[in-house]
Amino acid sequence: MSKRDFYEILGVQRRATADELKSAFRKKAKELHPDRNPGDSKADHNFKELNEAYDVLKDDQKRAAYDQFGHGAFEGPGGGRGGGHGNDFSTSFTDVFDDLFGEFMGGRRGGGGSGNRAQRGSDLRYNMEISLEDAFTGKTATIRIPGSVACEACSGTGAETGSKPQTCPTCSGIGKVRAQQGFFTIERTCPSCQGLGRIVKNPCRGCTGSGRVQRERTLNVNIPQGVDDGNRIRLASEGEAGVRGGPKGDLYIFLSVALHPLFKRNEADLQCKVPVSLTTAALGGHIEVPVVGGGRARISIPEGTQSNKQFRLRGKGMPPLRGQGPAGDLFVEVMVETPVSLTKKQQELLREFEKAGSEKNSPETTSFFARVKEFFNDSKD
Numbered sequence: 001m002s003k004r005d006f007y008e009i010l011g012v013q014r015r016a017t018a019d020e021l022k023s024a025f026r027k028k029a030k031e032l033h034p035d036r037n038p039g040d041s042k043a044d045h046n047f048k049e050l051n052e053a054y055d056v057l058k059d060d061q062k063r064a065a066y067d068q069f070g071h072g073a074f075e076g077p078g079g080g081r082g083g084g085h086g087n088d089f090s091t092s093f094t095d096v097f098d099d100l101f102g103e104f105m106g107g108r109r110g111g112g113g114s115g116n117r118a119q120r121g122s123d124l125r126y127n128m129e130i131s132l133e134d135a136f137t138g139k140t141a142t143i144r145i146p147g148s149v150a151c152e153a154c155s156g157t158g159a160e161t162g163s164k165p166q167t168c169p170t171c172s173g174i175g176k177v178r179a180q181q182g183f184f185t186i187e188r189t190c191p192s193c194q195g196l197g198r199i200v201k202n203p204c205r206g207c208t209g210s211g212r213v214q215r216e217r218t219l220n221v222n223i224p225q226g227v228d229d230g231n232r233i234r235l236a237s238e239g240e241a242g243v244r245g246g247p248k249g250d251l252y253i254f255l256s257v258a259l260h261p262l263f264k265r266n267e268a269d270l271q272c273k274v275p276v277s278l279t280t281a282a283l284g285g286h287i288e289v290p291v292v293g294g295g296r297a298r299i300s301i302p303e304g305t306q307s308n309k310q311f312r313l314r315g316k317g318m319p320p321l322r323g324q325g326p327a328g329d330l331f332v333e334v335m336v337e338t339p340v341s342l343t344k345k346q347q348e349l350l351r352e353f354e355k356a357g358s359e360k361n362s363p364e365t366t367s368f369f370a371r372v373k374e375f376f377n378d379s380k381d
Helices: 006-010 018-032 043-057 060-074 089-105 132-137 278-283 344-356 363-380
Strands: 124-130 139-150 176-181 184-189 212-223 232-235 251-257 263-266 269-277 285-290 296-301 310-313 330-337
Touching: 006 018, 006 043, 018 043, 043 060, 124 139, 132 251, 212 232, 212 251, 269 278, 269 285, 278 285, 278 330, 285 330, 296 310, 296 330
Parallel strands: 124 251, 269 330
Antiparallel strands: 139 212, 176 184, 232 251, 263 269, 285 296, 310 330
């Protein structure tokens, strides 16, 4: 089977620069790597073909020969896989190996024998529900968190008292080992130290060598004013302890605000529905409404107030989170309550009131039925 054009394989023009070749190779290598194409029978062939193309074109002399003679430049005596672009492939590919595959091969190569491979502890999540009043005033909450903490017996090293972890002899403290497989240099997590770069010959009996133990901790958490559903608080280094002295993870507290029997929240604003009597709505008067955080507010109800009328109390809503911006408002919506369980005397008075009434007393009703009458007249036409 004839070979494909090397420039076509890389997806570049023949006049492509060295940087353009390298960029195209990296992009294609990520796309075609066999580890990212499981089950594809052609993955190995396509990846090997890409590497061969780049190995030729990145070398000025090989590229010049290829441009002049094509694939024939590397066939016959002195060419082919033994003729210059096969045996040194692993060296050229290693130059970009870490950049390409660190994300799924365990990260970049470490420095020579530093041994600083301790693993960071996991982050933790804690769900906390608070009341609307707590969100308004802020509070300090005490919570109990189960999780891993550093072992006191070995100070988190994982080694028995009197000993200490040693640099892994298999990977020299890098945490990874490399193996040559034909054209490829494969990097894997060190099987001796599981990527930590250190081994413990005398494990601590308190933590069996992990450097951490399970324990419940008590923490005080400051909840600021103005928090809302979905807000989260990050407590740095309050998560799981790291393995063998590694840094701690973080603790994330996710907040939810419980439903309130009187108030409904809309970001920083609050809404409250308040019933008023028929006489107060008709004649006017005053009502008092509660305010979150304590106290009451007085509202004047004008004559002829209808249901769903809203009154705005500025600054009586939720405080701004961390003092950023103005406080919200409180919107009070009145609901005119129709009297129930009337006595005979009350019924008689209402009938007398109805007889003495006029269209001016019920403008909405008069307007509505006028439109109804107009609608039926138009239908007849």
